[in-house]
Amino acid sequence: MDEKHLITYLAHYFVLFPLLKVLAINIQYFSRKHKIEEHLIRRLVAWGGISDIVHVVVALSILGFKTATVHIESFCLIGWPFIVDWNLYTATFLAFTTILVTIIGRFSLFYLHRDVYYHKFFSLYFVFQLALGLLVLSSSTSYLFMGWELLGISSVLLIAFYEHRPNPLKNGMRVMFIYEFGDIFLFALTVILLYFHIEDINDMALIQKHGCEWAKFLLIVACFFKSGIFPWIWIPRAMEGPTPSSAIFYGSLSTHMPILLLLRMWPREWSLPACWPEVWTITHPANAIALAIAICVFSAFVTTHMSRQHSDAKNTVAYAITTQLAIIYIEIFLGFYTLALIHVISHGIYRTYEYMRTPSLFHLYHTMETRRPRVTGTGKHFESILPERFRKWLYALTINEFGFLSRSFDLIDQFLGLKCTSLDKKAARRFAIIISAVWIVFSIVMFVLNKRLFNVQYTSDGSGNTVMSFIINWNYFSINEELILVLAVGFCALSFYHIRRIAMYFITLACSAWSAGLVQALELIKNTDVKHLWSCVSVITLAIVFVGLACYSAYASSHSDRKQASFTAQLYRTPLSNALLFLLGLTIVGMPGLGTFLGWEHLVHYAAPIAPHTVVKGFFILKLNTILVVLFYFSNFLGYPDHKTQALHHYKRDTLHLRWAQKHTDVYPFPS
Structure with a gap:
C-alpha cells in the first residue's frame, strides 16, 4: 500500500x-x-x-x-x-x-x-x-485546536460524572475555568501562525524571521495549564471522577498530550544550551525558556512535598505526576528530546497502573487502622539536610497547599458564584464587575501587543542587511468594533443573570456569541465606507437590544423574589431534553464537532491575517460563554433534586444513589 x-x-x-x-x-x-x-x-x-x-x-x-x-x-x-x-x-x-x-x-x-x-x-x-x-x-492548526478543545470538555464532564453530588460539579467548573484560560494562549499562538500564513505547527520556527520568537511563551503557558504544572493545585480537584477516567486523563494521556505538542512544535534551535550565551540579554526571547525551567523546578519542589503529606491515594499520585511532568519539561527545554520521549511514555504507563490499582489499595492494606504501618526510609534525607525548624515551616506550608495559590480557587468560586447557594442578583453583580475589569485589562494587553507584533516593517540599511522596525498604525482601532465587543461582554453578563431562565439565557447567549462573530465578519469587508456603515448599524441595533433586555431583566427581577438553589436539578425533565439543551448552548459558542464551529473556523482563517487582535478578543468572549454554558448545564440539570417527585424520577434506575438520597432526605422508597 x-x-x-x-x-x-x-x-x-x-x-x-x-x-x-x-x-x-x-x-x-x-x-x-x-x-x-x-x-x-x-x-x-x-x-x-x-x-x-x-x-x-x-x-x-x-x-x-x-x-x-x-x-x-x-x-x-x-x-x-x-x-x-x-x-x-x-x-x-x-x-x-x-x-x-x-x-x-x-x-x-x-x-x-x-x-x-x-x-x-x-x-x-x-x-x-x-x-x-x-x-x-x-x-494543522485547525484540527489540532479542535482536539485540544474536545480533550478539555470531555475531561470536565467526566469530573462531574457523579452528577448527584454538588462537589464534583463545582470542581468540574473550577477545572473548566483553568482549561479555558489556558486555551486562550494556545489560540493566540494559532492566530499568530495564521497571520503569517503558517498552517503546519511543525513550521513554528518560521515565525522567528518575523521577530516573534517571544510567541514561544504562549505555547509554554498553554502546555503548563493543560499539564497542571501551573497552577498545580487543580489536578487533585479533578479526581472526583471514576478511577478509569482519572487514570486515562490525569495519569497517562490528557496531562501528557501537551508534551507531544511541545516535542513536535518546539524548534530544536530553541533549547537553552543552544542560546545560553544570549540568555543574559534581558530582552532576548530565550529568557522565556529560563523562566519556564524555573517554574518547573519550583513546581516539582512544591508538588513532591505535597504528595508526601496527602493521605488520599489518588491525590498523592496526582501530585507525584506533576513532579515528573515538570522534570520532563525541563528535559525538553534543555534539549534532551529522546530522553523526554522515553520518560513520558514510561511515566504514563506506570501512573496508569498506579491509578488502576488504587481501588484495591485499601483492600490490600485493610489492617492499616489496627496495625502500625510499616515505616519506610523515604524522606529520611530531609532530616539530615534540612534543620527541624525549616522542616516544620515547610510542612505547615504544604498542609495549606502553599496558600497563596489555594486562595485562587476562592476567586474562581466568587467569579462563578460557586460559593452561593443560588445564582442570585448578588452573584450576577459580582460576575459583571469581574468580567468588566478583566475585559479592560485584556483590551489594554491586546492593544500593546498589537502595536508590538502586527505593526512591523522591514527595510534595508544600504549594505544588504534587513532591518526590522516597529511602526504605530492607529487605523486598526475602530471605535464601532470596540463597542460591539463591549456589548458582547454585556450580553455575557446578562446570560449569567438569566442562567435560571432558559429562554432568556439562550437569547442573551446567542446575542453575545453573534456579536463576537460579527466583529470578525466586519473585518472581511474591503470597502471602507460599507464597513463603516454596517458597523454603525450593528452598534445601534445591538445597543437597542441590550438596553431592552437589561430593562426587562430589571423589571422581571423587581417582580420576582424567588430564589432557586443551584445544583438541585430543578429544571430536570428528561435526560434527552437536557442533553439537547446543553448541545444547543455548545453549538452557539462554536464547540468543535458541532455545526457552528465550521463557521467560526472560517471566520478565524479569513480574519486572522487581517485583524488578529479582533479574532483573539472574540475568542476570549466565546470562552466566557463556554464557561457559562457548562455552568448552566450543571446548575439546572445536575445535582441533587430538592423535590420528592424529582428525586424519585431522577434515581428510579439508580438504587445506589437512591439509598444515598433516602439517607439524606425524607424521600420515600419507590413503590413496587
Whole structure:
C-alpha cells in the first residue's frame, strides 16, 4: 500500500471511528428509553480495541518511524487541509495512546458494570479518543485546536460524572475555568501562525524571521495549564471522577498530550544550551525558556512535598505526576528530546497502573487502622539536610497547599458564584464587575501587543542587511468594533443573570456569541465606507437590544423574589431534553464537532491575517460563554433534586444513589 494512501486512511479511521461509536451508544441508549444495555458497549470496546491495535501494528510495520508529510485536502468535506506529519513522535504516541485507551476501556467495562451512568462514561470516553486522534495525527492548526478543545470538555464532564453530588460539579467548573484560560494562549499562538500564513505547527520556527520568537511563551503557558504544572493545585480537584477516567486523563494521556505538542512544535534551535550565551540579554526571547525551567523546578519542589503529606491515594499520585511532568519539561527545554520521549511514555504507563490499582489499595492494606504501618526510609534525607525548624515551616506550608495559590480557587468560586447557594442578583453583580475589569485589562494587553507584533516593517540599511522596525498604525482601532465587543461582554453578563431562565439565557447567549462573530465578519469587508456603515448599524441595533433586555431583566427581577438553589436539578425533565439543551448552548459558542464551529473556523482563517487582535478578543468572549454554558448545564440539570417527585424520577434506575438520597432526605422508597 502506498504510504500516502495509508496515512490518509489512518487519519480518517482514528477520527471517524470514535465519532461513530459515540453516535451508536447514544442512539441505542435514547431509543431504548434509557435502559442499561451493556452488550453494544462491550462489543464496541472489545472489537474496537482490537481493530485499533491492528491498525497501529500495520501502520508501524509499513511506515515505521520514517518521516512523511501528507496534506489531505478538504478532510471530511470540512474545507481546510488535514496535515499529517508522520515521524517518530507521531508513531510513538499513536501506539502509546491506542494501547492505553484499549486497556483502560477494557478495565472500565468491569469497573462500571451496572452503573447507571454506564453509557455516559463511554460516550465521553470515545469523545476523548476522538480528541487524541486529532492531537496525535493532525499538524494543522485547525484540527489540532479542535482536539485540544474536545480533550478539555470531555475531561470536565467526566469530573462531574457523579452528577448527584454538588462537589464534583463545582470542581468540574473550577477545572473548566483553568482549561479555558489556558486555551486562550494556545489560540493566540494559532492566530499568530495564521497571520503569517503558517498552517503546519511543525513550521513554528518560521515565525522567528518575523521577530516573534517571544510567541514561544504562549505555547509554554498553554502546555503548563493543560499539564497542571501551573497552577498545580487543580489536578487533585479533578479526581472526583471514576478511577478509569482519572487514570486515562490525569495519569497517562490528557496531562501528557501537551508534551507531544511541545516535542513536535518546539524548534530544536530553541533549547537553552543552544542560546545560553544570549540568555543574559534581558530582552532576548530565550529568557522565556529560563523562566519556564524555573517554574518547573519550583513546581516539582512544591508538588513532591505535597504528595508526601496527602493521605488520599489518588491525590498523592496526582501530585507525584506533576513532579515528573515538570522534570520532563525541563528535559525538553534543555534539549534532551529522546530522553523526554522515553520518560513520558514510561511515566504514563506506570501512573496508569498506579491509578488502576488504587481501588484495591485499601483492600490490600485493610489492617492499616489496627496495625502500625510499616515505616519506610523515604524522606529520611530531609532530616539530615534540612534543620527541624525549616522542616516544620515547610510542612505547615504544604498542609495549606502553599496558600497563596489555594486562595485562587476562592476567586474562581466568587467569579462563578460557586460559593452561593443560588445564582442570585448578588452573584450576577459580582460576575459583571469581574468580567468588566478583566475585559479592560485584556483590551489594554491586546492593544500593546498589537502595536508590538502586527505593526512591523522591514527595510534595508544600504549594505544588504534587513532591518526590522516597529511602526504605530492607529487605523486598526475602530471605535464601532470596540463597542460591539463591549456589548458582547454585556450580553455575557446578562446570560449569567438569566442562567435560571432558559429562554432568556439562550437569547442573551446567542446575542453575545453573534456579536463576537460579527466583529470578525466586519473585518472581511474591503470597502471602507460599507464597513463603516454596517458597523454603525450593528452598534445601534445591538445597543437597542441590550438596553431592552437589561430593562426587562430589571423589571422581571423587581417582580420576582424567588430564589432557586443551584445544583438541585430543578429544571430536570428528561435526560434527552437536557442533553439537547446543553448541545444547543455548545453549538452557539462554536464547540468543535458541532455545526457552528465550521463557521467560526472560517471566520478565524479569513480574519486572522487581517485583524488578529479582533479574532483573539472574540475568542476570549466565546470562552466566557463556554464557561457559562457548562455552568448552566450543571446548575439546572445536575445535582441533587430538592423535590420528592424529582428525586424519585431522577434515581428510579439508580438504587445506589437512591439509598444515598433516602439517607439524606425524607424521600420515600419507590413503590413496587
